[in-house]
Amino acid sequence: MGINLIGKKPTTMNNKIAVDTNILIYALDTTFPVKKQLSENLIDNLPTISTQNISEFANVCLRKFKFDKTTPASAHLWRVEV
Numbered sequence: 001m002g003i004n005l006i007g008k009k010p011t012t013m014n015n016k017i018a019v020d021t022n023i024l025i026y027a028l029d030t031t032f033p034v035k036k037q038l039s040e041n042l043i044d045n046l047p048t049i050s051t052q053n054i055s056e057f058a059n060v061c062l063r064k065f066k067f068d069k070t071t072p073a074s075a076h077l078w079r080v081e082v
Contacts, residue, residue, distance in 0.1 A: 017047040021056040024049070028065065 026039035061067040
């Protein structure tokens with residue numbers, strides 16, 4: 001079991017890791033490379049991601065990162081800057 005960004009064991013459900021939406025956001029954030037790398041490592045472990053996480057993530061991508069609603073998210077990932 002891994003360690004999350006604040007040094008505590010992650011929440012688990014039936015031996016699955018659940019992550020907060022912030023972990024998904026940190027994976028796009030080039031401002032804090034350490035948080036970016038840690039979040040990518042957590043995501044590599046295929047965590048449980050709820051529909052609420054997806055909704056919150058999409059909202060941040062559209063509002064904060066200014067993703068275009070008509071363009072697939074993968075096209076935006078290379079240019080995200082916070």
